[in-house]
Amino acid sequence: GAVVSQHPSWVICKSGTSVKIECRSLDFQATTMFWYRQFPKQSLMLMATSNEGSKATYEQGVEKDKFLINHASLTLSTLTVTSAHPEDSSFYICSARPNYSNQPQHFGDGTRLSIL
Amino acid sequence: GESVGLHLPTLSVQEGDNSIINCAYSNSASDYFIWYKQESGKGPQFIIDIRSNMDKRQGQRVTVLLNKTVKHLSLQIAATQPGDSAVYFCAEPSGGTSYGKLTFGQGTILTVHP
DSSP states (O other): OOOEEOOOOOOEOOOOOOOEEEEESSSSOOSSSEEEEEESSSSSEEEEEEEEOOOEETTTOOOOOTEEEEEETTTTEEEETTTHHHHHHEEEEEEEEOTTTTOEEEEEEEEEEOOO | OOOSSOOEEEEETTTTTTTEEEEOOOOOOOEEEEEEEEESSSEEEEEEETTTTSSSOOOSSEEEEEEEEETEEEEEEEEEEEGGEEEEEEEEEGGGGGTSSEEEEOOEEEEEEO
């Protein structure tokens, strides 16, 4: 149980394109999901906290207009990288916190984004 | 510690050896920590956690030690296997809850040689 699915797992696109990444909790509901970014050989850095039915909370230094987050249901959060540029190339990972549970967050398997 | 653009340290061991991975933290009020394993191209997987009212916690082949005096925790893996090769992170949830937003440590790349 407690599976988090991310889609796509890998995307390559041209500079200037907007890219949407989905994060789904498959067998549990999650009012709160998190989005992380990880550059090669580095640690995970929290970008934002996604809250179902309300605005996301962004970490300092993360541009909210660049990284649009929508959490319209209890099982789906999306991250849209708008007008992506090569410096946005990274590994984006989401996690979801099960409602009514003290379990730690469950992570998806990440999306590798490459901007040409 | 927290990672700010640093590259990960590495640990190489032979199959069957014990591995020790270290993590330092700075906030003396921190009271809950989680160890994660991240295999190549995947998201982190929960390994074990520990609260500050404990010095030691054991799981299957893994032990976490917490030294609050020097603000240090370690993950010990017994009889390391090639399948243990991965990046290991300590992480601290905000607010001392098991589900708060996570701050990840620097991470260590563990390579197990057959």
